[in-house]
Amino acid sequence: MKPEHSAFSGSRALVTGGLGFIGSNLALRLVELGVEVTVVDSLIPEYGGNPYNLAGLAGGVSINITDVRDEHAMKYLVQRQDYLFNLAGQTSHLDSMTDPFPDLEINARAQLSILESCRRFNPSIRIVFASTRQLYGKPRYTPVDENHPLDPVDVNGINKLAGEQYHLLYHRVHGVRASVLRLTNTYGPRMRVKDARQTFLGIWLRRLLEGQPIAVFGDGQQIRDFNYVDDAVEALLLAASRDEAYGEVFNLGASDPASLETVARLLVQLSGTGRYELVPFPAERKAIDIGDYVGDYGKFERLLGWRPRVMLAEGLAKTLAYYRSHGHHYWEPTGALVAA
Amino acid sequence: MKPEHSAFSGSRALVTGGLGFIGSNLALRLVELGVEVTVVDSLIPEYGGNPYNLAGLAGGVSINITDVRDEHAMKYLVQRQDYLFNLAGQTSHLDSMTDPFPDLEINARAQLSILESCRRFNPSIRIVFASTRQLYGKPRYTPVDENHPLDPVDVNGINKLAGEQYHLLYHRVHGVRASVLRLTNTYGPRMRVKDARQTFLGIWLRRLLEGQPIAVFGDGQQIRDFNYVDDAVEALLLAASRDEAYGEVFNLGASDPASLETVARLLVQLSGTGRYELVPFPAERKAIDIGDYVGDYGKFERLLGWRPRVMLAEGLAKTLAYYRSHGHHYWEPTGALVAA
Numbered sequence: 061m062k063p064e065h066s067a068f069s070g071s072r073a074l075v076t077g078g079l080g081f082i083g084s085n086l087a088l089r090l091v092e093l094g095v096e097v098t099v100v101d102s103l104i105p106e107y108g109g110n111p112y113n114l115a116g117l118a119g120g121v122s123i124n125i126t127d128v129r130d131e132h133a134m135k136y137l138v139q140r141q142d143y144l145f146n147l148a149g150q151t152s153h154l155d156s157m158t159d160p161f162p163d164l165e166i167n168a169r170a171q172l173s174i175l176e177s178c179r180r181f182n183p184s185i186r187i188v189f190a191s192t193r194q195l196y197g198k199p200r201y202t203p204v205d206e207n208h209p210l211d212p213v214d215v216n217g218i219n220k221l222a223g224e225q226y227h228l229l230y231h232r233v234h235g236v237r238a239s240v241l242r243l244t245n246t247y248g249p250r251m252r253v254k255d256a257r258q259t260f261l262g263i264w265l266r267r268l269l270e271g272q273p274i275a276v277f278g279d280g281q282q283i284r285d286f287n288y289v290d291d292a293v294e295a296l297l298l299a300a301s302r303d304e305a306y307g308e309v310f311n312l313g314a315s316d317p318a319s320l321e322t323v324a325r326l327l328v329q330l331s332g333t334g335r336y337e338l339v340p341f342p343a344e345r346k347a348i349d350i351g352d353y354v355g356d357y358g359k360f361e362r363l364l365g366w367r368p369r370v371m372l373a374e375g376l377a378k379t380l381a382y383y384r385s386h387g388h389h390y391w392e393p394t395g396a397l398v399a400a
Numbered sequence: 401m402k403p404e405h406s407a408f409s410g411s412r413a414l415v416t417g418g419l420g421f422i423g424s425n426l427a428l429r430l431v432e433l434g435v436e437v438t439v440v441d442s443l444i445p446e447y448g449g450n451p452y453n454l455a456g457l458a459g460g461v462s463i464n465i466t467d468v469r470d471e472h473a474m475k476y477l478v479q480r481q482d483y484l485f486n487l488a489g490q491t492s493h494l495d496s497m498t499d500p501f502p503d504l505e506i507n508a509r510a511q512l513s514i515l516e517s518c519r520r521f522n523p524s525i526r527i528v529f530a531s532t533r534q535l536y537g538k539p540r541y542t543p544v545d546e547n548h549p550l551d552p553v554d555v556n557g558i559n560k561l562a563g564e565q566y567h568l569l570y571h572r573v574h575g576v577r578a579s580v581l582r583l584t585n586t587y588g589p590r591m592r593v594k595d596a597r598q599t600f601l602g603i604w605l606r607r608l609l610e611g612q613p614i615a616v617f618g619d620g621q622q623i624r625d626f627n628y629v630d631d632a633v634e635a636l637l638l639a640a641s642r643d644e645a646y647g648e649v650f651n652l653g654a655s656d657p658a659s660l661e662t663v664a665r666l667l668v669q670l671s672g673t674g675r676y677e678l679v680p681f682p683a684e685r686k687a688i689d690i691g692d693y694v695g696d697y698g699k700f701e702r703l704l705g706w707r708p709r710v711m712l713a714e715g716l717a718k719t720l721a722y723y724r725s726h727g728h729h730y731w732e733p734t735g736a737l738v739a740a
Contacts (some may be wrong), residue, residue: 157573160512160516161509161512161513164508164509164512168504168508168562169501169504169509172500172501172504172555173501176500207549209547209549210550212565212569213569213572213573214569214573215512215566215569218562218565218566218569219562221561221562221565222508222558222559222561222562225552225558225561226555226558229552229553229554229555229558232553233497233553233554
């Protein structure tokens with residue numbers, strides 16, 4: 061299956077969080093598909109935006125630096141768009157617990173405000189909202205399907221849930237075409253690797269490239285599923301363009317879930333150097349840890365034919381290669397071992 | 401079972417929304433139990449607050465007019481309290497759809513802000529959050545228990561869900577003792593009867609007392625369960641004071657659910673005059689109608705021994721009697737037939 065996505069050609073799309081990890085990969089793909097892309101990003105330093113992510117596209121995409129909390133900017137920007145890929149978010153679970161209000165403003169209030177603007181000024185737009193498997197909380201069974209009870213374990217999860225519910229509501233009540241994807245751990249080129257704020261894989265990879273040991277929390281036996289970013293991008297395209305998707309929530313997921321220790325070992329193997337070590341859970345992470353998670357993406361596969369194409373070893377190898385070449389655009393070297 | 405609630409004697413309690421329907425009935429009961437009560441109310445005209453509700457208590461309760469969105473006021477007011485009955489809310493489903501932001505600010509953001517203040521300045525407080533059965537959306541089965549999927553049908557439901565999740569989270573992660581009650585249709589003395597903003601029973605009752613026909617939407621066969629306010633107050637006391645309640649969500653409910661037409665007929669019978677008529681659903685109400693609803697309160701009964709004591713006919717009779725005597729404090733007479 062290699063969907064053509066010819067419907068996108070000549071259309072206009074807005075990507076919020078478009079200088080971030082998934083947003084920039086999506087923007088690149090959209091441009092490839094002949095889409096006139098506008099990217100919105102706040103460039104808040106702690107978040108995922110990095111101008112380098114789209115540096116290769118100079119002139120091929122319109123970049124608008126603003127915050128999704130800026131109602132007036134967003135009201136203007138959603139107009140005349142065919143698609144809205146609504147990816148901007150506060151993603152740090154820890155930050156949401158220490159300072160819950162920015163999370164609420166970005167993940168809940170701004171979403172409502174964007175939807176109001178779409179309803180009033182561009183009701184024929186098609187929207188995908190990037191949500192998260194975190195909404196399920198500690199899984200009561202695996203693989204977790206979309207009927208699994210929702211039980212967010214942190215403020216971030218609660219606000220993301222409100223965000224996705226607004227989207228579904230605006231579809232149901234106001235007819236705004238919106239779908240929701242619950243992403244699992246996504247990784248790949250252009251992710252934040254400076255620290256663990258976006259994904260633990262970021263800091264693992266950076267430490268590996270810097271010749272420092274990877275720290276695996278707990279006994280390393282927690283299971284996760286990982287999507288290479290190209291598979292997540294393909295999911296976003298399907299969810300934005302197919303009539304069957306609107307009003308629906310879909311899990312993403314992987315066919316090869318793995319334990320954290322397995323991933324660490326694989327990264328070390330693939331890089332040909334380095335090591336990992338098991339370290340006790342920091343208390344503030346333990347409080348919001350969810351144990352094993354494996355998502356069931358059967359609904360998305362049945363309705364829209366999506367399944368992940370890139371296996372973990374292949375994706376990690378590509379990711380390592382990317383940061384070996386481009387790492388210096390993602391973090392300040394701190395040691396002598398940076399390969400750049 | 402007549403619990404003594406002796407634990408309350410000599411304690412201090414804050415009741416948000418305390419000039420409103422349920423809040424004022426609760427405040428009256430708390431004073432009876434020997435509690436030093438502070439009431440917070442915004443007196444926003446469209447909401448449920450009415451100074452007359454506590455007029456009989458002059459001096460026996462401290463009344464603080466402010467809005468729960470006022471962070472600084474709330475930060476001060478939650479201190480030195482033993483209990484917080486967190487009842488203030490934007491309750492209009494229709495308003496939440498036409499102007500969603502006040503609903504978000506009151507039902508979600510202010511809740512988070514109150515909880516932050518409790519965590520920081522009064523972590524040993526005990527909190528009950530008044531939530532709503534609306535979170536379940538259109539029931540997939542009845543009676544609806546607490547494991548029923550959550551699927552709010554309007555912005556109000558989404559924000560109330562976030563509000564209750566914040567409470568549960570602050571219990572789980574920060575150890576703040578909080579419980580959540582999902583109230584169903586509550587009625588009784590001191591409810592808003594000026595219009596249908598709080599409950600359709602309000603406007604029904606007023607129209608009946610004004611000699612106008614009660615308008616029942618649709619075919620009148622939708623089933624609801626109704627709690628007389630004294631039963632809801634008893635539930636709040638239990639949920640605030642028992643260790644088994646913290647971190648839990650409980651449905652309320654009734655043992656005598658009834659169709660809307662049955663309730664209308666009963667009201668007409670009890671009042672000895674008047675009539676009802678079936679009228680088509682207004683479009684904006686139809687869009688957020690949920691069909692039949694009956695709540696399963698078995699969990700609350702098993703864990704805390706609560707069950708409703710006042711049957712519908714008895715409760716409606718008491719309510720009618722209250723508004724016959726006190727109705728002029730609740731609405732401006734518009735016709736000649738007001739019994740006051």
